[in-house]
Amino acid sequence: MNKLISFLLVSLFLVAVAFAQTSYPNLPTEFTADVEIQVETSQSPFPMPSVSGTMYYAYQKRVQRMDSTDPMFGQTVTTLDRYDQMNEYNFASGDCKCSPITSEMPLYTVLPGSTYQGQSNINGVESDQWMFSLSTSVNISLYVDPTREILTQAVMIVSQQGNTMTTTITFSNVNTNSISDDTFDVPSYCQCPTPAPPVIPPANACPGNPPSGCNCAPALSFCTEVNYPIDTSDAPSVDAMIEQTFNNFVSFAQPTAACASNMKSFLCATLFSVCTGSPVAMLPCANLCPSCSCGAGNNTCAAALPNTACTQYGNGFC
Numbered sequence: 001m002n003k004l005i006s007f008l009l010v011s012l013f014l015v016a017v018a019f020a021q022t023s024y025p026n027l028p029t030e031f032t033a034d035v036e037i038q039v040e041t042s043q044s045p046f047p048m049p050s051v052s053g054t055m056y057y058a059y060q061k062r063v064q065r066m067d068s069t070d071p072m073f074g075q076t077v078t079t080l081d082r083y084d085q086m087n088e089y090n091f092a093s094g095d096c097k098c099s100p101i102t103s104e105m106p107l108y109t110v111l112p113g114s115t116y117q118g119q120s121n122i123n124g125v126e127s128d129q130w131m132f133s134l135s136t137s138v139n140i141s142l143y144v145d146p147t148r149e150i151l152t153q154a155v156m157i158v159s160q161q162g163n164t165m166t167t168t169i170t171f172s173n174v175n176t177n178s179i180s181d182d183t184f185d186v187p188s189y190c191q192c193p194t195p196a197p198p199v200i201p202p203a204n205a206c207p208g209n210p211p212s213g214c215n216c217a218p219a220l221s222f223c224t225e226v227n228y229p230i231d232t233s234d235a236p237s238v239d240a241m242i243e244q245t246f247n248n249f250v251s252f253a254q255p256t257a258a259c260a261s262n263m264k265s266f267l268c269a270t271l272f273s274v275c276t277g278s279p280v281a282m283l284p285c286a287n288l289c290p291s292c293s294c295g296a297g298n299n300t301c302a303a304a305l306p307n308t309a310c311t312q313y314g315n316g317f318c
Contacts, residue, residue, distance in 0.1 A: 026149055027108050029059040033151075033174040035066075042164040053169075056183050062105060063184040080184065081105070089190050098192030099282065104273070115248075117141065122152040123172060150174045199276060201229050214275035222246070223268035231275035242267045 037051040053076075062083040069076055080089040083105040096264030117129040120143060127143040137160050143153040154169045186192075206216035206227055214229035220236065222243040232238055246264055249255070255263065289317045 015038055027144070027151065028149075028176040029108070030061075030179060031150070031174055032056050032179060033177045034047060036170045037068075037094065038168045039169075040166045040168075042162075056179050057108070058179050058184070059105065059108070060179070061184065064105065065184055066095045080186065082184065082186065087192055089186055089192065091190060093138050094189055096190035096192070098190060123170065125152050127152045127295075135223065145224055148174070150176070201276060209277055217272070222264075223272060226268060226272045229275040230272050232272075235272070242271055 006097075033055050035053060037056050039048045041048075051068050052107055053066055056063075056065040058064070064081040064083070066079045067076060070081070075092055077090065081101060082089070083101060086101045087269050088099050088101050102237070109269045117131050119126050120129050121127070122143050125145050128146050129141055129143050131139060131141045133139050137156045137158060141153075141155045143151065143155075145152050151171045151174070153171065155168045158165045158167075201211055201214075205211065206229055208216075210216050210229035214231060215233050215235070217230055217235040217239075220226055220239040222239050226235070226239075246260075246267055249263060250260055
């Protein structure tokens with residue numbers, strides 16, 4: 001269940017808005033919310049037991065926590081994701097297990113690329129629905145309260161080999177006040193080593209010497225500056241998806257040339273992360289960032305994001 005939740009949350013990082021919008025919802029980067037997670041599959045006529053709990057999220061601090069109740073045994077279990085350490089801690093009743101985090105922290109913000117699907121009532125709140133096709137088999141809908149600019153629900157539908165899995169996360173009692181740092185403290189009984197940071201591949205790793213388990217992309221038609229090791233063997237399909245998302249954004253939002261350039265770099269850098277041969281994910285920063293110099297100023301890699309997140313997103317939004 002935790003792996004499934006992590007996949008959904010990371011996928012939400014890619015959800016975007018660009019249909020008849022001149023301004024974009026400014027979702028909070030720090031909040032507390034009650035959440036309910038429901039998973040249904042076409043293989044089973046009965047839904048899996050739902051998981052309910054409280055989520056604590058603070059993007060600037062690179063931390064996330066989920067206190068949930070085990071649907072089978074009623075025990076409260078805490079999952080603490082410390083992206084600043086790249087460690088995940090699962091603990092309950094004095095027992096603790098840890099594992100390295102292998103993905104980037106989800107960023108709950110609305111980015112260009114999705115289509116507006118109208119409004120739906122989510123637990124009594126009229127919410128704007130935005131849909132994004134992550135691939136031909138994965139569709140994500142993000143529901144936003146347009147008055148408070150907070151999430152009310154997220155739905156991911158995955159269809160593979162004739163089977164469909166629907167994961168729904170419903171948010172309620174969202175509080176955008178600052179969260180105390182000690183909420184994200186690791187218990188003293190969690191004795192887990194901090195993973196070593198990944199080693200940045202040398203500039204000449206491609207085309208002939210990528211790290212073990214990595215690939216060098218062929219010449220791409222859109223993300224032309226992806227000349228570093230990546231972790232996908234289907235780079236042309238990803239490149240085509242990025243180009244379609246970008247073209248939708250330009251068509252609907254009609255951005256300035258500078259904004260369009262920044263958005264292209266953001267999409268290419270985000271969806272083509274650097275493969276280091278280690279399970280720890282890494283965005284292409286510094287000399288590996290496509291067509292931008294990370295950390296060089298407020299208008300280069302978004303001032304609102306940690307300086308380790310390579311985006312060339314511009315200052316705030318376009």
